Amino acid sequence: MAQVTEVGKIRRRVLAEMARMTYEGTLQEKIDDILETVVTEQGPRYRCCVHKERAVLKERIKISLSQSLDLSLKEAAANALSGEIVGLPIVNVLPEACDRCPIDKFIVTDACRNCVAHHCINSCPKGAIMVVQDRAYIDKTKCVECGMCKRSCHYGAILEISRPCERACDVKAIHAGKDRKATIDETKCVSCGACRIACPFGAIVDRSMVVQVIERMKTDKVVAMLAPAFIGQFGVKLKTGQVIEAIKQLGFAEVYEASFGADIVAVEEANEFIETKDDRSFMTNSCCPAFADMVGKHLSALADRVSTTVSPMVATGKVIKRKDPEAVVVFIGPCIAKKGEGLRNKEFIDYVLTFEEVAAMMVGKRINAAEVTASEYTSMASRDGNSFAKAGGVMQAVLDTVQMTAPEVVVKAHHAEGLGNCKIALLQMKAGKIDANFFEGMACEGGCVGGPATLTDVRVTSKFVENYAATSVAKVAPENEPAMDERKKVVDFHQHHA
Amino acid sequence: MKKCKQLTVEICVGTSCHLLGSEDLFESLKRLPRKIQDAVDIQGVNCLQSCGKGPNVRINGLILTDVTPEQLLRVIETNFYCEKESI
Numbered sequence: 199m200a201q202v203t204e205v206g207k208i209r210r211r212v213l214a215e216m217a218r219m220t221y222e223g224t225l226q227e228k229i230d231d232i233l234e235t236v237v238t239e240q241g242p243r244y245r246c247c248v249h250k251e252r253a254v255l256k257e258r259i260k261i262s263l264s265q266s267l268d269l270s271l272k273e274a275a276a277n278a279l280s281g282e283i284v285g286l287p288i289v290n291v292l293p294e295a296c297d298r299c300p301i302d303k304f305i306v307t308d309a310c311r312n313c314v315a316h317h318c319i320n321s322c323p324k325g326a327i328m329v330v331q332d333r334a335y336i337d338k339t340k341c342v343e344c345g346m347c348k349r350s351c352h353y354g355a356i357l358e359i360s361r362p363c364e365r366a367c368d369v370k371a372i373h374a375g376k377d378r379k380a381t382i383d384e385t386k387c388v389s390c391g392a393c394r395i396a397c398p399f400g401a402i403v404d405r406s407m408v409v410q411v412i413e414r415m416k417t418d419k420v421v422a423m424l425a426p427a428f429i430g431q432f433g434v435k436l437k438t439g440q441v442i443e444a445i446k447q448l449g450f451a452e453v454y455e456a457s458f459g460a461d462i463v464a465v466e467e468a469n470e471f472i473e474t475k476d477d478r479s480f481m482t483n484s485c486c487p488a489f490a491d492m493v494g495k496h497l498s499a500l501a502d503r504v505s506t507t508v509s510p511m512v513a514t515g516k517v518i519k520r521k522d523p524e525a526v527v528v529f530i531g532p533c534i535a536k537k538g539e540g541l542r543n544k545e546f547i548d549y550v551l552t553f554e555e556v557a558a559m560m561v562g563k564r565i566n567a568a569e570v571t572a573s574e575y576t577s578m579a580s581r582d583g584n585s586f587a588k589a590g591g592v593m594q595a596v597l598d599t600v601q602m603t604a605p606e607v608v609v610k611a612h613h614a615e616g617l618g619n620c621k622i623a624l625l626q627m628k629a630g631k632i633d634a635n636f637f638e639g640m641a642c643e644g645g646c647v648g649g650p651a652t653l654t655d656v657r658v659t660s661k662f663v664e665n666y667a668a669t670s671v672a673k674v675a676p677e678n679e680p681a682m683d684e685r686k687k688v689v690d691f692h693q694h695h696a
Numbered sequence: 697m698k699k700c701k702q703l704t705v706e707i708c709v710g711t712s713c714h715l716l717g718s719e720d721l722f723e724s725l726k727r728l729p730r731k732i733q734d735a736v737d738i739q740g741v742n743c744l745q746s747c748g749k750g751p752n753v754r755i756n757g758l759i760l761t762d763v764t765p766e767q768l769l770r771v772i773e774t775n776f777y778c779e780k781e782s783i
Binding site: 201202206207210211214432433434435444554557558560561564565566567568569653654655 | 709710711712714715716717719720723740742743747748765
């Protein structure tokens, strides 16, 4: 997360209010109050009037409850409290909030000099440009948005404008519908959350299970599993022991680190790599769900290159459920796409929350992590397992493990961050233009520490993760004995496709 | 030597303020001119008892709520002064 914008503040205030009411047992009765407390008569106002502001807020609350927009707030609250989760996509456009950005893709600016050469007119294959009142004019009825005019103008006077959501989406899954409102094509969307970050109107919302989890904690044993990127997320001055305690105070019975499963994954992927290196030109990681989804949906010819090893989240879920089949497992991470991966692995992951949602739960329960007494805490994972949180970490973990278990095997690793970059790299590898046999793809810049639901700057947390990883006793995955023990007990850490 | 007034700026790092962007406030202070930065004593505090209205800041004892980076810089600059150089 770069900067906390007004959009982010509203989203977080709503989550905190929902959490507060759920903890206090007043959500059903008082949910409509959120409309008054988050949007006050005095403002600040971002839209035309308080009514519009509240209409948007209503939709935001319903999606945050994982409920249909057709319900009233009270009905939505009742459903969420009873644990219901409606079959919504992970990432949704709020119809009220979308500004239907009126966009002419190419516009002629004041920089047009009405020059003599008229490169724009000459370059236009459709004859859509003429001179009107001493300036080039694009006839929208003829324009096919090819961009030749923009490239031809020596003054750079023709501007290309696109919707922020469209520009942010590397898989071209979001576009303006007939009514000019943004719509998401589920067959293309990989739930990376880039559009949510990009939309300046806060019109894109990921569904949340905060209420469902809090309710579940009132009756069941609920276990938290922290993504390796958690270091530094809840405040840069906090000790790890404070974070763990604060999470327990939310009502979680135990706290696991997903990096424990990452150590298992590193070994499984290293073995898989060694076993299959002669059958495929390269292998990729599978832990980043948006990346794996992109390969599946957009580069299906390369689907067999993705490792069959499960993600650290699922691996850790398997470990927890083996020990205690009754435990309700909640993954807490920086990632929106994990919400989808959780649904696809219901057997091992009951709920997925983000750091943002969990911090909002702390606020709702009036837990100030900065004032919580720290417990003694040492990481459950090796240095390499902890490094899964940052770009290049998975690659390093697999390299180190292969080096340790089969030093004669040559791993030529390559990695990329950002879905667009990953796609280019994969195509180049497929074409043999990059000499590598292992590829790490991360949907977010910087890796998981750069995820859409992080709370602290990616450069800061990247450093924090590094320092934390350095405190691990075990350096490489196979040295993490408890994890290797569990690996033997669970047996199967692979996904089997039909 | 010019004497500049020392300013104490306390930024809340409690969970509520952190969630609402107090980290951005620390970041923004790097944009202050050098001489002001030298005269400002920046501290992180755990709570300023105004949770939910954050991010909160206390400057020389006065609590400000819902502070944006731009506001913080402006407040510091208007509260900052140096004595005229004596001849």
